[in-house]
Structure formats: C-alpha cells, structure tokens
Amino acid sequence: MKSGWEIVIGLETHVQLATSSKIFSSSSTLFGSKPNKQANEIDMALPGSMPSLNSKAVEYAIKFGLAVGATISKNSVFERKHYFYPDLPKGYQISQFRNPIIKNGSISFCIDGEEKEVKLIQAHLEEDAGKSLHKNYNSGIDLNRAGVPLLEIVTEPIMRSAKEAYMYAKTLHNLVVWLGICDGNLQEGSFRCDANVSVRRSGSTTLGTRTEIKNLNSFRFLEKAIIFESNRQTQLIEDGGYVIQETRLYDSENDETRSMRTKESATDYRYFPDPDLQILNISNEYIEKLKNMPELPSNKRKRFESNYYISREESLQMTINIQTSEYFESVVKLIPKNSGKIAANFISQELSTLMNRDNKKISDIKITSNILALLINRVIDGSISNKNAKYVLSIMWEKDQYDIDRIIKEEGLDQIKDVSIIIEMIDSVISDNKHVVMEYLSGKEKAFNSLVGKVMKTSNGRINPSNINTILNERIEIFKKLDSYNTKSC
Ligand code: ADP
Ligand code: MG
Numbered sequence: 484m485k486s487g488w489e490i491v492i493g494l495e496t497h498v499q500l501a502t503s504s505k506i507f508s509s510s511s512t513l514f515g516s517k518p519n520k521q522a523n524e525i526d527m528a529l530p531g532s533m534p535s536l537n538s539k540a541v542e543y544a545i546k547f548g549l550a551v552g553a554t555i556s557k558n559s560v561f562e563r564k565h566y567f568y569p570d571l572p573k574g575y576q577i578s579q580f581r582n583p584i585i586k587n588g589s590i591s592f593c594i595d596g597e598e599k600e601v602k603l604i605q606a607h608l609e610e611d612a613g614k615s616l617h618k619n620y621n622s623g624i625d626l627n628r629a630g631v632p633l634l635e636i637v638t639e640p641i642m643r644s645a646k647e648a649y650m651y652a653k654t655l656h657n658l659v660v661w662l663g664i665c666d667g668n669l670q671e672g673s674f675r676c677d678a679n680v681s682v683r684r685s686g687s688t689t690l691g692t693r694t695e696i697k698n699l700n701s702f703r704f705l706e707k708a709i710i711f712e713s714n715r716q717t718q719l720i721e722d723g724g725y726v727i728q729e730t731r732l733y734d735s736e737n738d739e740t741r742s743m744r745t746k747e748s749a750t751d752y753r754y755f756p757d758p759d760l761q762i763l764n765i766s767n768e769y770i771e772k773l774k775n776m777p778e779l780p781s782n783k784r785k786r787f788e789s790n791y792y793i794s795r796e797e798s799l800q801m802t803i804n805i806q807t808s809e810y811f812e813s814v815v816k817l818i819p820k821n822s823g824k825i826a827a828n829f830i831s832q833e834l835s836t837l838m839n840r841d842n843k844k845i846s847d848i849k850i851t852s853n854i855l856a857l858l859i860n861r862v863i864d865g866s867i868s869n870k871n872a873k874y875v876l877s878i879m880w881e882k883d884q885y886d887i888d889r890i891i892k893e894e895g896l897d898q899i900k901d902v903s904i905i906i907e908m909i910d911s912v913i914s915d916n917k918h919v920v921m922e923y924l925s926g927k928e929k930a931f932n933s934l935v936g937k938v939m940k941t942s943n944g945r946i947n948p949s950n951i952n953t954i955l956n957e958r959i960e961i962f963k964k965l966d967s968y969n970t971k972s973c
Contacts (some may be wrong), residue, residue: 484644490713491681491690492648493640496655497633498665499611499673500543505630506610507534507577507760512631514671518616522626526613528572533759536561540632541763543664544584544608545773547634550662550781551603553588555770561608561760564752570613570624578635580754583607584763585634591781592654593799594647601651606636628672634664640679640690645709649702652676656702661780661805675700678709681726682716691716692726696733696740708733712740783808791815791823800831806846817856818863825859825869833873837880850876854885861887868944871896899945902954909951909958912937920959931955 484490505512508525524532548555560582563575585606591598613629615622636655642648656674660667667674681693696712699705711733716726731740778786784798787808793801801811807830814826830845834855838848855876862872875890884890891897899905913920916937923930938951 484713485717487685488682488713488717489685489687490643490645490709491640491683491693492642492645492709493679493693494636494638494642494648494651495677495679495695496636496652497611497675497677498547498636498655498659500540500632500634500664501666501673502537502539502543502632504537504539506537506540506608506632508630510630514668516627518623518625519627522613522629526626526629528574534577534757536760536763537632540608540634541584541765542773543632543662544606544634545765545770546662546664546776547606547636547659548585548588549770549774549776550658550779551585551588551590553603553606554586555765556582556584556586556763557765558582559584559607559763559765561757561763562754563757564609564754566752568612569622570615570626570629572613572624572626572629576610576612577757577760578609579607584765590651590654590658592650593796594650596796598795599647599650601641601647602639604637604639606634609633609635640681640693645706645713648678648709649706652702652705657802657804658780662776669700672700676705678705678712680709680712680716682713682720692728694726694729694731694740696731697743699733701735704733704735707735707738708740711738715740777805780808787811787823790820791826792821793823793827797824797827797831801827804845806844810845810852813852814856814859817853818859822859822863825862826855829855829859829873829876833876837877849883849885850879854879854887858887861891865898865900865947867891867896867898868947870944896943896945898947899942905942905946905950905954906958908941908946909938909955912941913958913962920962923959924963934959 502512504510505526508523510521510523510526513521525534545555559579561577562580564578564580565575567574583605587605588603589600590603591600593599611628611631611633613624613626616625638651642651656667659665659674665673676699678696678699679693680696681691683689683691694712694716696708699708712731719726727745729745730743732743733740780802783802784795787793787798787801788795802808811826811830814830815823818826834848834850837843838845858872858875861867862869867875874894875887875896878890878894879885879887912934916934919930919933923934934955935948935951938946938955939948
C-alpha cells in the first residue's frame with residue numbers, strides 16, 4: 484500500500500451449508516444435476532407454496548456460532564429482502580436482517596508471527612438464489628441452487644491488508660469444513676466472499692467510502708482484487724476524484740475490478756418479517772446439546788502448544804485441517820514429548836511440499852504417521868542427521884519404499900560413531916583450510932562455523948553436529964600447539 488494510506492476491509496462470506504435438502508423445501512441440494520431437476524414448487528415460487536424451515540441448517544448455524552464464541556439469538560427472525568432479478572422468482576430472498584441467529588464472535592489467526600483477531604458482526608441464515616444460464620444468444624433460468632441454505636458471515640471493517648483478508652478467509656474456510664457444516668468446494672461455489680474495501684489517510688479515524696467486490700471464490704483472487712481495488716481508490720482520490728459506493732466485479736484475466744452497479748441501501752430492499760415463517764425460537768437445552776462437538780481448532784492449538792511445546796505458528800499449521808491435526812497428534816504420541824517441533828517441521832515443510840507438488844491430501848499419503856514417527860526417532864537416537872532424514876523421506880516418497888533402516892543402509896546415511904574416523908575427517912578439513920583456522924585463531928568467531936560446515940559436507944551430514952563442535956575444538960587446539968611449535972623451530 485502506498486505510504487500515507489491505510490486500507491480498510493470487511494468481508495461478507497456466503498457459506499453453503501452441507502444439508503442434503505434445501506433451507507425451505509425438500510428438494511435436493513446436490514450439485515451438478517440437469518437444470519431445474521432439483522427445484523420444486525417452493526423453489527420455483529409457485530403461488531400458494533409455503534416454506535418450511537430445515538432444522539439441519541439451524542443446527543449448523545448454531546454449531547458455527549458456538550465455534551466462534553458468538554451469541555446465539557433465542558428468537559431470530561426471517562425477513563423478506565426484496566429485489567428484482569430473473570433468478571429470484573419470488574421477487575424477494577428470505578434472509579435475516581434485524582435479528583440474525585448469530586451475533587458477534589471472532590476468528591483468530593497468525594500473520595507475520597502475530598496473532599490477529601477478526602471480530603464478526605453477525606452470521607445470518609438465508610437462501611441462495613438460482614442462476615441465469617446463457618447459450619447461443621438464449622438465456623434460461625436454473626433454479627437448482629435456489630433455496631440452498633447459506634450462512635452469511637459478516638466481519639467488522641477491521642482488516643488492514645489484503646494478506647489479512649486472505650488469512651481470514653482461509654481460516655474461516657478451514658473452520659467450516661472442520662465443523663462439517665460446509666463441503667468447502669470453492670469451484671462449486673460452496674464458499675464465496677464479497678470484499679468491502681475502502682481507503683483512508685493514515686491516522687484518520689473515519690471510514691472512507693467503500694466498494695464491494697462480489698463473489699470471489701478463490702483466496703488468491705480475493706487477495707489480488709483487494710490490492711487492485713485499494714490502489715485504484717488511492718489513485719482516484721490523489722487525482723482529485725472520489726470513490727462511488729458501488730458493487731464491482733473482479734476480472735481475474737486482466738487482474739482488475741470493474742463497476743457492476745451502484746449499491747442499493749437497506750431501505751431499497753424493503754425488509755419486513757416473512758409472515759410465512761415463525762420466529763425461530765431456540766432453547767438453552769438445544770444449544771447445550773450441540774456443544775458436544777469435535778474438539779475445535781482453537782482448543783487443539785492451545786493443547787498442542789502446551790503438550791508438545793510447539794509455537795503458535797506451528798500449532799496453526801498443525802490445525803490447518805482436521806486430518807493434519809490427527810496425523811500430527813499420532814506422530815507425536817510415538818516420539819518423545821519434547822520433540823513436537825521436529826514433527827511439526829517435517830509435516831509443514833518436507834511433507835507438505837511433496838503433497839502440494841503431487842496434489843495429495845494427508846489422508847491418502849503412504850508415509851503414515853507410524854513411518855514418520857520412526858524416521859524422527861532415528862534422528863533423535865542419533866542414527867541419522869536431521870538433514871539426511873529429510874532425504875530419506877524424499878526417497879520413500881519417490882521410490883514408494885518405506886523400509887527406513889534399509890534406505891539408511893543402502894544410501895550410506897547412518898551417523899559415523901567411530902571417533903578415529905571423525906578425527907581423520909576433521910584433520911583433513913583443518914589441513915586443507917589452514918587459512919580459515921588461522922582466521923578463527925586470530926579472533927574471527929565465524930570462521931569456526933565455516934569449518935563446521937566443511938566437516939558436515941565432507942561427511943555428507945553423517946556426523947552429529949555436537950560431536951563435530953567438540954572434536955573440532957580439540958583438534959584446533961592441537962593444531963595451534965603444533966603450529967606454534969613449527970613456527971618456533973623454523
Ligand atoms: P450492507 O448493509 O450494505 O451490506 P453492512 O453495514 O452490512 O453493509 O456492511 C457490510 C460489510 O462491509 C461488513 O463486512 C462491514 O465490515 C463492511 N464495511 C462497512 N463499511 C465499510 C468501509 N467503509 N470500508 C470497508 N468495509 C466496510
Ligand atoms: Mg450486508
């Protein structure tokens with residue numbers, strides 16, 4: 484961001500809830516069937532049809548509310564939000580406005596080593612709209628999506644960079660998938676973000692006029708759209724213009740946002756309570772029952788940090804999804820308790836690089852938690868170096884062979900324990916690098932590390948670093964004595 488300016492971002496995320504039927508009708512929510520095969524009289528808004536609320540959607544919304552520490556409304560209200568659009572045959576969308584089911588709550592994540600808490604304003608239940616389809620100059624309406632339950636999660640205007648928005652969206656995505664309330668499929672539109680963006684001069688306390696970039700269904704596009712839009716607004720104001728409150732779309736091919744329409748205000752929607760639906764009363768007993776759910780990522784993080792001595796950043800990586808957290812925990816149960824960091828490191832770096840490259844999920848890799856634990860134990864018991872263990876991991880992956888001890892043997896990676904061999908190697912490094920030894924002896928501490936590096940290289944990482952330090956020190960002492968003896972005798 485240009486210096487002297489600050490970006491302000493608030494996100495509205497539409498999360499499709501993973502119920503098998505729609506929010507107000509019994510039609511299936513399955514994605515991808517032929518147009519209008521999953522639209523009944525309620526979804527098509529035939530006269531006289533009446534909505535009836537799907538309790539599963541309510542259950543999922545409450546689960547979300549509990550997971551983000553929100554207040555669950557005991558008497559929320561469904562309202563009609565009026566607007567005209569061909570894919571909305573009723574002429575209104577059933578949504579919540581004045582009294583949403585979820586209020587407040589927050590979502591936290593780590594960014595550049597610091598924890599950031601994004602406060603939520605609310606999360607409300609509503610129905611998805613249909614879709615307009617265009618083919619050969621003809622247009623048609625597909626109402627299969629009409630009535631799919633949505634939970635719209637709205638943040639305060641609290642984020643200050645595109646990266647923060649990216650991290651928030653990713654964390655939220657992980658959470659709803661973790662809770663099992665959304666399938667998280669971005670391509671199929673199960674998770675769509677609208678980004679509200681404004682800019683203001685640094686130090687200003689009032690909000691600038693915002694624009695809203697609609698329907699971003701990729702984390703990268705979300706980030707890029709915000710960067711483009713904030714730069715556009717800053718330039719516009721610096722050139723003497725002003726921002727118009729409007730809805731924009733992001734064109735990923737040209738990496739730019741374009742105006743779609745000026746934004747309606749709440750009064751234009753003429754909200755009023757839907758007379759076809761009752762007030763949604765929720766009892767304390769029901770909420771209590773739902774509290775019994777899988778351990779939440781936030782809780783798991785805290786537990787991992789204190790039980791396995793890993794950092795915040797590492798615990799965030801280990802709870803990126805439920806499968807990773809389970810994999811990590813089964814590894815650490817098989818290695819010494821204070822070695823959690825090594826496990827986190829292997830999983831978030833080597834393993835995750837290989838998984839990303841080959842497009843694999845942690846649940847379908849062949850390096851099971853047992854295998855990784857054995858490899859880590861080989862590092863801990865001093866059989867191989869950490870570096871060589873990473874090499875063994877890559878061999879297992881590439882060659883589809885999982886006998887660790889055999890690989891160590893075949894590749895000659897086991898640690899050299901014979902001190903006479905270590906001394907021989909160190910002495911040869913000393914004699915080949917006398918000038919470096921002299922630099923060290925004349926007070927240049929760093930020269931020592933360079934010698935350690937050379938010994939590591941000569942031994943192909945097969946000597947334990949602490950052994951190198953001790954023996955190298957001893958051998959340099961001897962070299963010093965010999966050298967001064969030689970100098971004197973000349
Ligand atoms: P609307 O009713 O038009 O949808 P809301 O008040 O519900 O507007 O806000 C929608 C989203 O826009 C929220 O996430 C909020 O944080 C964000 N927002 C509101 N004003 C601004 C602003 N000036 N800059 C950035 N985001 C904003
Ligand atoms: Mg809104």
